[in-house]
Amino acid sequence: MSLTLEEVRHVASLARLSLSAEEETLMRTQLSAILDAVAELSQVDTSAVEPTSHAAGEVAPWRPDEVRPSFPPEKALGNAPAEVGTSFAVPRIIE
Amino acid sequence: MSVADFQPVIGLEVHAQLLTRSKIFCGCSTEFGARPNAHTCAVCLGMPGALPVLNEKVVEYAVRVGRALECRINPVSIWARKNYFYPDLPKGYQISQYDQPLCEHGGLEIDGEDGPRRIRILRIHLEEDAGKNVHDPGGGDSLVDLNRSGVPLVEIVSEPDLRSSSEAAEYLKALRDVLVYLGVNDGNLEEGSFRCDANVSVMRKGSTQYGTRVELKNINSFRFVQKAIDYEIGRQVELIESGGKVTLETRLFDPVRGETRSMRSKEEAHDYRYFPEPDLPPLRIPAGFVERIERELPELPRAKLHRFTASYGLPAYDAKILVGDRPLADLFEQVQAVYRGPAKKLSNWFLGELLRLMKEEVREVGALRFSPAQFAALLQMVDSGELSNNAAKDVFAEMFRTGRDPREIAQEKGLLQTQDTGAVGAAVDAVLAANPGEVEKYRAGKKQVFGFLVGQVMKAMKGKGNPALVNAALKTKLGD
Amino acid sequence: MGPTDLSMLELGRKLGSGELSSVEAVRACLARVDRLDGRVKAFLRVDREGALAQAEAADRRRTKGKRAGPLDGVPVGLKDLFLTEGLPTTAGSRSLESFVAPYDGTAVKLLRAAGTPILGKLNMDEFAMGSSTENSAFFPTRNPWNLETSPGGSSGGSAAAVAARMVFGALGTDTGGSIRQPAALTGTVGLKPTYGRVSRFGVVAFASSLDQVGPMTRDVPDCAALLQTIAVYDPADSTSAPVKAPDYLAEIEGGVKGMKLGLPREYLELPGMDPEVRAAVEAATRALEKMGAQLVPVSLPHTKYALATYYLIAPAEASSNLARYDGVRYGLRVEGKNLLAMYGRTRDQGFGLEVKRRIMLGTYALSAGYYDAYYLKAQKVRTLIKQDFVDAFRTVDAVISPTSPTAAFRIGEKVSDPLAMYLNDVFTLPCNLAGLPGLSLPCGLTRGNLPIGLQILGKPWDEARVLRIARAFEREHDFHRRSPPLGAA
């Protein structure tokens, strides 16, 4: 399974990673090798097998609809890279 | 060829906020209007290490919606992550449902263009809302407020069963009425607690092959639903007519210009990479849960409408207005239960005086100051002749304003018509004695004089004469 | 013999009797950190004042006769992905270099309630992705047994700190072997509990359906005692199981007589297995047999697919779990000309190469057109791997294997070859896929004087039996008492 550079770029853009040209090439080689290695799964007959997405936890708890204290602003925004008032600030979003 | 040669095919996706006190996966308040980020915690900020725990009320409300819309409730449904990046989406994914939603295969009856129609509902699933990005009009940064992040939503997806923009609007209204009746949503499109996206396509009449659909976003008022869809139908037909092709895309409705426009072409096509949410085991509905909720379901708007026309004998117009507001309909029934007079008469009061004053002053039924019994007593006073219709309106206005007893108000204002037959008799005697000529004329067959005599008696009684009693007494004394 | 040579429980007893104070214990640890950590580099942050203040509080509790439990006053360390309020929590990543957690995770709260002073935060592979601690964004940690070699990973800092006696015990996390493999490589005891036994709330997530918190200690009774402290049902973690933990120390000395121990034939046949490791593990199984256990060959036929399965599921979940490091609310932000540029640069500079590799792999495995062939397929094979264990546990009480195919390897040796590095986890990750408890304890030394680990896998919720088997072996051997040559005196 060999990935094209375009595929690498597409996946990187889905993941919001701006890779350098070097990284793109490296990823292409390494991901291709890993995908080759994991391709062995296609040998396993899973036609009658249900997927397992949770290791355990058959019954999840439900919590009562009660309001709990939220963070004070110094906790909510304490790590914010940029803020205006009590809002997080980001580069302007253009629709 | 024109729009008339094409058949529009429309499906709606409605996101409705569930009216819980706390968010779907954390204990933060869902209250509207707080300072930005005042209602946030580790979970709804997407802090490292934070994990979701489901609010039980959300399940209850969603099952209510599901059953009211005749859906099958899946005993096991799966939480899924919908992955995409946006500043208002703190975890980089939305917890939603995908492969196996909570509710499937329901329907909602609406008044279609050719009579009642059942619009099929494909699915209803649960998900969390995102936060809000505010774009500084001055062109500075965008600001992120995560108070809405984690507010519980149901997404209700219809089949593409709607055939015109007016049907779409009808469906949307009917759906909103149901949700409001269930007490799970406030039906407020403007504040965003009830939001609608539309999938619109057109095909040539007679064809069975659906055209390429376009998703319309940002339809945040009932007025716009019809406008947006009509614009889009026109656009698609024109495109096809001129030899073009409709492309699968998302378009935004611009209410100012009344048109839809393509959302700036994305860097890449949407690829949400849905997969089962590992932090939440499947949602399992315990035995008996659905049955309990079903037992507690209130009467739904359409059933109430039928009952109001059938058992109260109300015209459809009246019934629709009353049923359109569940508390108003409840109040109507409470007053009627005490009043027991003609329902249409009560309905006239509701549609007339009550709604008029509610528009001017209080607005909500819950905030009314008078009791159903007081309202009923007022009507009874009119029926028994103690109050004239006009005087009753004055009394009602005062009762509406103060919540005071109608009889007390009428007495104080001197509007009560006397029930004292002795006083009426004396007044009649006096009038007859003072107008011998007129009595003569009457007895000679000039029956029009009767009205004059009634007027004289009323004048003598300073308006407090009960017209029925005055009439009766006059007739007796004149020997009729 | 100084205080740091004591086990957690031994120190706890001396603290209880007043023979030693917690402040003395913390000072002894800090002295060792000062002397050794410049070379080992296990700590990302030492919280001297915090630990001393907690020790003083523990000592006050004792004088008032209000000890919080057997570990009250015993200093511990935390892998740096446990959120600690007011202290930096980096997960070994540039992206969280400046992140100060606004809350304590559940396991941390439980430790605080048990009275254990928290000495500091320990190095790890970035976001727990790695088997050597070389993927830490800050520096690699070295194995106290041989500073040229790796302590394993991803909980390498925790393992090295425990092995070098800089802390009495530590917490790690294990997603594919990240507690057991470093325990094996450093001659310590590490346990990955049953999935759902310990809360994950307040632990930086790598792969949510595989991650599990566990104890790392010098011997088996300490492991039981530390597990006891954290094995508490947590309603804040929907995957935490409402299963009450038994008294882990109660039956730990019960021995293995009559127990059936499964030897999976596929494990010993795996290529890349070091003959010294194989010999040590075979000797260990014979020793257990001598103690009265019955050795039963079992088959785990799908085990050979575990590596491929794991390297699809874990990166897929990670690609989603790490989406939150976007520079908006916390952590690193690298400004760009617009939002997309800010995202791309923040994440490119915030993450190291291995993390990016796994995000790429996971994103690919989940993306349109590949989901069924990769992610869904892996989930189905996971079912078969899980079923293999269910079948094996019909006939045996536990499964025995090596923890890692080799002893400690040299730093730099595998770092450029991801596939070679991934092979380290070949024995440990089936247990994560199946959600089972697994423990590693020292069972030998190579000729080069490097520790070898023995892995014991149990049935779900059967940590008590796993600990009992480990204790039986440990009682008759002294591998756990050997300390690394470094700073022995």
Ligand SMILES: [Mg+2]
């Ligand atoms: Mg949605």
Ligand SMILES: [Zn+2]
């Ligand atoms: Zn919250």
